[in-house]
Amino acid sequence: MTRIKVLVVDDEPDFLKLIKRRLSKRNIDVDVATSGEVALESLRKSPVDVLILDVKMPGLSGIETLKEIRKRFGGLSVIMLTGHGSVKSGIDGMSHGAYDYILKPFSIDDLLERIRAASEHSRLKKLDRGDV
Template identity: 65%
Template structure:
């Protein structure tokens, strides 16, 4: 089985380094982006399975980036990170097509469980012909 390819998007450089290192130790293939525009640029040239996307970032917000991803990269599952925000932001992300959300700070095992679930969902969608799957229900 191939490694799950992740893109972690957050404007906090130390957080990105820490999460990248901890996920790579658990056999994930991890790339990082420091903002929404950088993430969209990366996705236009590189396939990933799951995006972990911070809600609050300067420039393009995570919510705006999510909306672009849903239009141009609908095959990618997105897990929203809500640190400075609230559960309401996570639920808003789901209403815009995110697969799930997680609150910062989080336990790495909880994040890994959500990543694997999102990846499994993406695989099932692809194998099922890529039909529309509603989110948030």
């Protein structure tokens, strides 16, 4: 099976470094972006299977970035990251087309399970559209 390719978007460089290291050890190809703007440019250049997107970021917020992703990259599965127990932010993301959300802090195993499910969801959507 092909390795899952993930883009993680968060404005905290230490978090990005940590999550990239942990997911890479679990055979996930990981790219990172520090803002919504950088994420959109990265997606234009290099498609991914799953996007992990922080809700609260300077510049384009996670929700604003999600709206742009839906316009430009419709079928991409997006997992929203929300901190401080903000379930409302996760639900807002789901209402704008996110596949799932996860609360910070989270276990790497829980995130990995969600990534795999989101990747399968993306793959099935591509099959339905005849993109594969």
